[in-house]
Structures are given as structure tokens and as C-alpha cells.
Amino acid sequence: xxxxxxxxxxxxxxxxxxxxxxxxKRELSELIEKNNLKDEVxxxxxxxxxxxxxxxxxxxxxxxxxxxxxxxxxxxxxxEEHIVKGRIVKRIEHDYGEKRAGKxxxxxxxxxxxxxxxxxxxxxxxxxxxxxEEVIAKxxxxxxxxxxxxxxxPEEIIEEVKNSGLRGRGGAGFPTGLKWDFTRRTPGDExxxxxxxxxxxxxxxxDRLILEGDPHKLIEAMIIGGYAVGAEKGYIYIRGEYQLSxxxxxxxxxxxxxxxxxxxxxLESGINFDIEIKKGAGAYVCGEETALIESxxxxxxQPRKKPPYPVNKGLWEKPTAVNNVExxxxxxxxxINGANWFKNLGAVNSSGTKVFTILGHVEYPGLVEVExxxxxxxxxxxxxxxxxxxxxxxxxxxxxxxxxxxxxxxxNVSMDYESLKENKAVLGSGAILVMDEDTxxxxxxxxxxxxFAHESCGQCSPCRIGTRHLVDLIYKIKNGExxxxxxxxxxxxxxxxxxxxxxxxxxSVIMPVKSALTNFKEDFIKIxxxxxxxxxxxx
Amino acid sequence: METESLHIPDNDHYRELKKFIExxxxxxxxxxxxLHKAQGIFGYLPKEVQFFVARELNIPFSKVYGxxxxxxxxxxxxxxxxxxxxxxxxxxxVKGAKDVIDAIKKELNIEVGSTTEDKFxxxxxxxxxxxxxxxxxxxxxxxxxxxxxxxxxINIIKDFKKAETN
Numbered sequence: 001x002x003x004x005x006x007x008x009x010x011x012x013x014x015x016x017x018x019x020x021x022x023x024x025k026r027e028l029s030e031l032i033e034k035n036n037l038k039d040e041v042x043x044x045x046x047x048x049x050x051x052x053x054x055x056x057x058x059x060x061x062x063x064x065x066x067x068x069x070x071x072x073x074x075x076x077x078x079x080e081e082h083i084v085k086g087r088i089v090k091r092i093e094h095d096y097g098e099k100r101a102g103k104x105x106x107x108x109x110x111x112x113x114x115x116x117x118x119x120x121x122x123x124x125x126x127x128x129x130x131x132x133e134e135v136i137a138k139x140x141x142x143x144x145x146x147x148x149x150x151x152x153x154p155e156e157i158i159e160e161v162k163n164s165g166l167r168g169r170g171g172a173g174f175p176t177g178l179k180w181d182f183t184r185r186t187p188g189d190e191x192x193x194x195x196x197x198x199x200x201x202x203x204x205x206x207d208r209l210i211l212e213g214d215p216h217k218l219i220e221a222m223i224i225g226g227y228a229v230g231a232e233k234g235y236i237y238i239r240g241e242y243q244l245s246x247x248x249x250x251x252x253x254x255x256x257x258x259x260x261x262x263x264x265x266x267l268e269s270g271i272n273f274d275i276e277i278k279k280g281a282g283a284y285v286c287g288e289e290t291a292l293i294e295s296x297x298x299x300x301x302q303p304r305k306k307p308p309y310p311v312n313k314g315l316w317e318k319p320t321a322v323n324n325v326e327x328x329x330x331x332x333x334x335x336i337n338g339a340n341w342f343k344n345l346g347a348v349n350s351s352g353t354k355v356f357t358i359l360g361h362v363e364y365p366g367l368v369e370v371e372x373x374x375x376x377x378x379x380x381x382x383x384x385x386x387x388x389x390x391x392x393x394x395x396x397x398x399x400x401x402x403x404x405x406x407x408x409x410x411x412n413v414s415m416d417y418e419s420l421k422e423n424k425a426v427l428g429s430g431a432i433l434v435m436d437e438d439t440x441x442x443x444x445x446x447x448x449x450x451x452f453a454h455e456s457c458g459q460c461s462p463c464r465i466g467t468r469h470l471v472d473l474i475y476k477i478k479n480g481e482x483x484x485x486x487x488x489x490x491x492x493x494x495x496x497x498x499x500x501x502x503x504x505x506x507x508s509v510i511m512p513v514k515s516a517l518t519n520f521k522e523d524f525i526k527i528x529x530x531x532x533x534x535x536x537x538x539x
Numbered sequence: 540m541e542t543e544s545l546h547i548p549d550n551d552h553y554r555e556l557k558k559f560i561e562x563x564x565x566x567x568x569x570x571x572x573x574l575h576k577a578q579g580i581f582g583y584l585p586k587e588v589q590f591f592v593a594r595e596l597n598i599p600f601s602k603v604y605g606x607x608x609x610x611x612x613x614x615x616x617x618x619x620x621x622x623x624x625x626x627x628x629x630x631x632x633v634k635g636a637k638d639v640i641d642a643i644k645k646e647l648n649i650e651v652g653s654t655t656e657d658k659f660x661x662x663x664x665x666x667x668x669x670x671x672x673x674x675x676x677x678x679x680x681x682x683x684x685x686x687x688x689x690x691x692x693i694n695i696i697k698d699f700k701k702a703e704t705n
Contacts, residue, residue: 015673018683052672053686202628205669240575240612241668243681281571282611284666298568299602300609316567357671359630365672401629431671433630447632451666457609 004042006083009059011125013048013212014244019055023072031079041083047213047248049125052366054093059125068093116383117345118369119353120329124213130248132255135216141261143335144223148269152335157228158184161331163339165351170196170287170324171399171428172504173417179321182311183229186319191231193222194315194322196292197238197245200284201400202451203431206355206367207325211238211245214329215252219275221328223266224335226273229321234275237292240282250277284455288503289322290314291457302459303503326355326430347373350416354430358384361391361436372416376406379415380434391436395520399428401448402508404515405441426511441520442478442527448512449474456505463506466497470513480530487517487524547591552580556588560595570596570606574613583614611665619654619661621699624678628667631675635688639675640664642689646696659703660696 010016010025025045032041051057055069060082067078067089074092081087088094118124127134135141147157162177183191195218199207210218222234238246253275256262264272283301285291290304293315314320330352334342343351350372356379357367363385370379376396380386387393396406398415404425406413413423420427435444453467473490476482494510501507517524547553559576563569573596577588584607593600607613625631625640640651643662647655654661670676673685677692684695 014670014683015685199669200666202667203630203671204667205671208669239669241665279572279575280610281575281613282666283609295571296568298570298572298606300605302609359671359674360633365674367672397629431630433633435633439633444629444633447627447629451628455666 004040006041007061008041008043008083009046009049009061009125010043011046011049011051011057011059013209015052016048016056017244019069020072021056024056024058024070024075027072027075028079031076032083035079035084037083044128045130046125046127047123047129048209052364064096066095116369117353117371119333119345120210120217120326120355121213121369122333123217124209129214129216130251130255132216132259135214139332139336140216141220143332144220144261144267146335147224147227148267148271154184154228154230157224157335160339161228161334164334164342165339165349166327166330166334166342167350167417168324169326169330169354169430171201171402171426173427176323176327179311179323180225180229182309183231183319183321186312188319190316190318191229192315192318192320193226193229193231193234194289194292194296194320195222195234195236195325195328196287196289196322197236197242197325198280198286198292199239199242199325199429200287201402201429201431203359203397203400203433204357204429206357206430208242208245209355209367210325210329211242211249215245215249216256217329217332218249218325219252219256219262221331222275223261223271223273224331225321225323225328227271229319231321232272232274234273235296235315236275236277237280237286237296238277240279246277246279253277283457284451285457285503285505288505291503292322293320300457302457303505305502346371347414347416347418349418350427354415354427356415356430356432358432358434360397360434361388361439362386362434363388370415373414373419375411376413376415376432377411379432380411384432384434387434387436389436391438393434394437394439395435395441397433397435397444397512398431399426399511400431401451402426402504402511403428403431403433404511405519406515407519409519424515440478441516441523442474445512445516446471446474446478449509452505452509460500460502460506462497462500463502463509466493466501466506467509469493470509477524477527480527482524482528484528487528491517547587553591556580556591557595560592564596570598570603571610574603574607578613583617585615585617589615617654619658621659621679622661622663623696624663624665624668626666626668626670626674626676626678627664628671628674630667630671634674636675638689639677639687639692642692643696646693659700 012021029043032038058067058070078089081089123129123138127138158177158180166176167173197207226234262274278296286295286301288303289310291301295301310320310322346352353369354372355369359365368383397403410423413419417427449470453471456463456467458464473486477486494513497506498510556577560573573592578584581588589603593603627636647660649655649662651662651664670683675687676685
């Protein structure tokens, strides 16, 4: 192995590729090659680093200097000045990662900021996660190795996952170990493990970063999951829009097969497991596990009646465990470090870490992985850099469209399942949308309700008709034609939908509506009857 | 529906699709993957193509139609040379997606879901693309354009037109 005096990291995600990251890498590699520096300087392509809106990012080690918005035409200058002569190219935006990007990006940064706790994203943007040797050197597939060499039984794995307290990261928060246990206990020789990567909750892109940034972690987790529940076949259901995720995950699967980590008799252990990617076709409701299964079977993605639950009758009527990408990505670390280690992370009944996406009116939109239970205000102010342009905070929508509007009063809330539940909120997918003082809550609610009306699958009437009526009502209200009665009607509709809708889509519309009408009541009250009053005044 | 009377031409497009169907016939639940392929070949899914898929997979036409119309991704109308997809997700909405879409509508003089007369642009909207950090976002063909403003969008559209005339 050679010793390099300098490592240059070029994180690749859709944004970077759009801004020419591939050309930047090619140009740089050519210059290094031409100048015979390839034994001294190594260029590494990694997954997303978590910096958003900065085009192509280039990180130069050992000094850990970040260049932003690097263009292919800048490469020659960076090479001649920085790489050859060691002088920073001041013309190009850069910093050492602490000042701005460090707040979101550099998980090692301490001092100004709190450290990120990376379990799920530990390999992202550090190594080339598509290079099998680098992945293995950084602990990849060591959980499989442990299971095989220590002859750990499926029941023991399930017990460990149960003890770890890991809960589903897709929104519902169901204990993962229990789900696996049910699947394992259901009789049947054919079982399936499905990874739900149909990430459609508006404002959420954590799963995309895992798929693009470290697909081998997911594959390793699925092998373990398959072995634990007794499945020999796994599916990853990825949104059709996530083209880069599909390409990278497919490459990782192909490589894993070459190393006999997928396929028959994995590493001569007698374990058989293989994975296939299925491309979704765009339907929010397919995030619901039975709708996803219908879609996998090639049908309209309409939810099934439960029970029977998928753990008993899932794909092709066989016992099936459906897990979210982030949930699965926790598994290898739990196997390696043990349930107690995991349990010590996070909060009561909410073990481990959580990946949050911070969006909207903040200085640095991006994603952050922190321990469960981190206060909301720390996530917004420390990692997100606070409200943009020094404006006042108004609201945060937590958990995507089916989430809850929180007001300033709840900024201190701990971000974990239990604390949020106490405050009538949900963790959901971990999206945090920050809104400043100029935001109109009725307008945002209108956009959310339009989304639900569009995405309602139409199978059951409470949801199909309810979402439509809600759009009409909020439209009337936001245009100043609403009355007190309309507000009551909205609440009545969402409560009925909660009680009678067939699946979580219709049942959860109450979350944004009720929280907006309760926590921001004055925003609605002040625009009621506005038109009528104005007309009277003008008369 | 008088599917029997529909004329299915024998050309490279259909042969390519047929080959794909042959390869995937025995994988369980192939319909959606076949439709993905078909839309990739034809650009959209006209009645003839849906009928062809139904016949080749030996399933009712109604089932194919039901799936095609259920998912946002599948189209039954032809589209312009470039498809502009503006995200209307919550994060984009907060950052002014509406102004962006209004600017495009005005610039191209079309409504959402329609195509310009010269068949150059189709304007469409989408739910979240998962690129919320760049909000407001649009995708033209497969490229993501982020941090948009009404002026920026108009410039992008003009660049496309310019590239075409050159």
C-alpha cells in the first residue's frame, strides 16, 4: 500500500454531478497522472458530504480545506497552486469546514458546534463507498463476518435487535426486532425482506443520501435481516426519480455478488440471500407498506386491509418484513457493538441516532445525524445556522406533509418519539421545515392539503372526499372568504378521516391541520370574513 | 374498448419492447417494470402500447390502464422535446415555487400539464424530488436546477431556446 501525502475528496451527489463534478474529477486525475504525482496524491470519489447549494465541493486533506463551487476550469489552478505549491487558491470560495460547512458537515468538529453522532452515515464522504476494498477496510461487512465466525443464530440476532430498542425510522416507529420476530415465527418456507426506499415525504431525502452515499451498508443490513427472518430474497423498492441512487445501489449489488456476499452460500456459510432493485413509479401512498407490496406485485399501489399484516401475509401472500432504509442502516453497527451500546445512545424509548433534514428558511439547509433527543432548537440554530437573514422564527413543520406545525413555544422539545408524542407531534421521517415570520401558515397548509388530495389513492371515500373538501375549505379561508364555521368544519373532517380512513395517509391528515389550527389559530382568525369586512368598509 | 381493431405496427420500437417482455415474462409481477421500459422507448404510453403490453403479458387491458393512470410517472399523452417539472413540495412552496411556476407559465404561455405549440416544452409539476436543500427546484429532462427565482427560470428557458436555434 502506498503512502499519500495528500488526499483529495470529491463528494458526488446529484447536485455535484449537475455542476460538473465528474469533469472536475477527470481533469484533476489527468493532471495528477501527467505530472507523475499519482503515488503522492490520491483522488477519492465519495458519497454526498451533506453540503447543499455549493456546487462541486473539493476537500483537501491533511489540512481539511473545503473548496466550494469548483468548476472544471478551476482545476488547473487548484492543481498548480494548491497541490503542487501548497498555496490556497483564495479566488475560490473556501474554508476549513468549521466556519460554515463544519456546522453541518464535519462530524469531527467540536468547539463551536456540537459533534454529530454518525452511526448510519459513518462512512459517507470519508471513503469511496463504491470501492469494495475501501468499504471492507472501514468495517464494511464485518457484521456478517462476526455472525458467520461466531455462528450467531437468527434468534440471537432478533433478540439483540429487540434489546437495542431500534424502532422504524420511516415514520411509524414500530420496533424492528418485533417485526422481524413476527416474520420469523410465521410458518412458511418462502419469506421476503423488503427495503422501503420509496422516500416520498416532502422535505425528506435522508434515504437518498444513504443509497447514494453508502449502499453497501444497506446491503449488509439486508443480508443480516434476511438471515434473521428466514428470507432468501430481498427487494429494494426505490423511487423512480432517484436515478443516481438506483445506479449506485445496483453497482454495489453487482460488486457484492462478485465477492460472494450475495447469492448462494454466502462466504461458504450456507446462507443464501440475493437482492433485486424494483423501481417505483411515483405514488406517495406506496410508502405505506401494503401499498408498496401491491406495487411490487405490479399492481396499482392501493393499501391492503390489515390484518393480515405483511409479517404474516405480505409479498405474494408470503411472510414479509418491510423496513425503511435508515432503519436497516443501523443494523450492522448494532451487531458489531451490541444492543447495550445502541441503547445508550439517544433517549428513553428512542435508542440511537436520527438523520434529520433541515430545510426552509435556515442559513444552511442540509442534513445532520445526531442522537435522538437532541433539542429542536439546537438542530435549527447550531446545525442549521438559525433562521435566515436574522429574521424571527415562526414555525417548524416536523415530519413532512403528514407532520405537525410547532410554534416557538415548543422549540425546546427533544427530538425523539416519546417527547414529541407528549406534545402531540410525531418524528415522522425527520424532516424539519423552518418558516420565518413572513410565512403564511394558511398558504402552507393549502399546499399540503393540495398534495394530499392529489396523492389520495381514491380507494376509500373518507380520504378521497375528505381531502378534496379540505382543499376547498382552506382555499376559501386563505382568500379571506372563510368563516369560523369553516374552521370547525375542517377539524370535523380531519377527525372523521382519522377514525374512518383505510390507511395512514387519510388518518394522518389530522396532524398538519389540527396543529396549524391550534398552534397558529390567530393566523386563521385574522383572515376570516376579511372580504366581507372590506366590502362593508368600502360601501 | 375495441382493442382488437387497434393496429400494432411491427417496427424496432415494438421489437425492442417485445424482447424485454420475453426476458421478464417469468419474473413475478413484471407489469410496472415493463411499463417503465415502454415509456423509455416510446416517450409516453399511448393506447396501442398499453394494448400491446396487455396482449404480450396476457393480462386484461383494464389492468394495464389502471396501473398507467395510477402512477405519476406514466404519461398517456405525447410530450414536448423538453419536459419541465417544477417541484411543488412543501420546502419548495415555502421558498417560492409558485412564483417560479407563474413565471414559466407566462414565459411559455401554457398551463401546467400542457405543451407549447412548437412541441418544444411540456410544463408539469411534481411532488418532492428529494432535493429540498436546493429549493425551489425544477427538473428539466433529467437535470436538476436549484435555487430558482422567476428571473433565473426565464434565463434557463431562454438558454434552451438559444441552444436549439444554434
